[in-house]
Amino acid sequence: MMMTGQTLGPSLAPRGDKHRVLVFQGSESFQTGLSYVAPRLARWTGGEVCRDTSQERALAFAASPKVVVFTLETEFNALEHVSPSQLPRQLVAIVDRLPPPNTLERQAALFCLRRATTAIVPTRWYRDYLRKYEPEVWDTIHGKVQLLPLPIDERPDVPTTAHELASWKKRQRDVFCSRNGLRHCRRLFALMTRACPTKQLDRVAHLCNQLLQDQSVNVAIAVRLDDASGSDDMRSVLNLRQLADQHPCRMVVVDNHAGGKSFPQSELLYSAADWSCHLATFEPQGLSPLLALRAGCLLAHTSVGVLSDLDESSPDVRRLRVPIPHTIQQLASVFHDVDEDAIIDQLRIACCEAARQYEWPRWAPAYRQFVPSA
Missing domain, CATH: 3.40.50 (Rossmann fold)
Known part of the structure; x- marks a missing residue:
């Protein structure tokens, strides 16, 4: 046994x-x-x-x-x-x-x-x-x-010092924005999802509207239609595209044909992003948080998803020490609540926690030197 x-x-x-x-x-x-x-x-x-x-x-x-x-x-x-x-x-x-x-x-x-x-x-x-x-x-x-661990040799080479991490994220963000016709920005919010009723894409559109009020933030959404997508989901995707058309240099909606959480596309999106949220029934237990954290992308909790608010007070969530809004609408205010240094610290802590949770031997010691309690 x-x-x-x-x-x-x-x-x-x-x-x-x-x-x-x-x-x-x-x-x-x-x-x-x-x-x-x-x-x-x-x-x-x-x-x-x-x-x-x-x-x-x-x-x-x-x-x-x-x-x-x-x-x-x-x-x-x-x-x-x-x-x-x-x-x-x-x-x-x-x-x-x-x-x-x-x-x-x-x-x-x-x-x-x-x-x-x-x-x-x-x-x-x-x-x-x-x-x-x-x-x-x-x-x-x-x-x-x-x-089930992810292979170590296919993990992105994320720096392990605060200065290197900040520089690396900026380079990744600039490359992503250039490739997708976005202006350069201080922060990029990214979200990868499929169109189905549990994802509540109408609320995602509302969130994007709020985020775009901050001129320092760009938004990138990777969305995919599948067999579970109904007419309402297709309409929600269309609304997201129309919103992106209204903000051509600050928001982009791309088709995710590569297969949901396919490794290369997820790494590209999350390595460029500073923040993301996971629209899932199980949060933060899913695989999207894993891919985001190991690419140095912070997670913000949302109320989207059937069971998403069950574990808001759990020790695992608290140890991440990242702002965890109770609702998706509160996510927009997060950008005004922390400064750049705090974001870097939270990235280090989040990645260290991810290294421990998902058993990445090479990462854990590097992040532990910054976070003695990890």
Whole structure:
């Protein structure tokens, strides 16, 4: 039995024939939070990525791979018709987005989790969320949980001194603004999201209006339409574009075709940004905060998202020591509440906390010299 919270590594499966490992990735996950995870899992384990179709899934089980990795966004009917003797030696579940309670989808997910030999959770925050708010899920997986770190060698080279950090962020910001036709600014607010009802893009437009009242701030929004986007979401995206047209040198809305939180595009956006907020059901447990923090981008808490205000008083959030507005409307006032030195200090502290939470060995000592309590 694995130790709870053990970090996932290359030893998930022995290397060898590439068909020993088959990584299932649901169509939704290919577009969102785990779009960069499946290829890395496959590479670590000597396997291959399988896009989720019924035919491919059937072929996968027929080929009897040694390890199958799946997400909770795939369709699980196939598993219900496979006897335990036909299951692969290791069945790995990526626990990212859970189906709603009291639904057939939730029951199917729990069925698969019971059969899984390993359950991967993205972060410690999400693991703690499951333990506290999803007892049924936690009781199913707690003895077989592993954390999922991001590869160290693909992390941006963020400086580790206050002066270098300030200079690096300014260079990244200037490059981003030049490429997107924005004037140079003191601060850049960035947001990466998909268009769906839970993101409440109408409130994002209201936030952008407030931010643009500060002449020192530019706004960059990367948005993507997907299968969950309805007519109201498309209208909200159109409103954002119209707002950007009214502020051609200060706001840009770009299409995010690269797959949700795809690594290169996220790093580009967040490394240029000083501030961002995470429009998600689970905040700050999601993967967007992870990508933002490790690119030196501060997070501001919002009330967007079904459960986003659950953990405002949690120790994990307080330790970040960044301004955490209670509502999205209050975010605009943050820029007037702190000076440049305070922002640099908060960036150091936030990145140090991220290094600890997500186990980046090379980062933690560098930031710890600035933050003795970390």
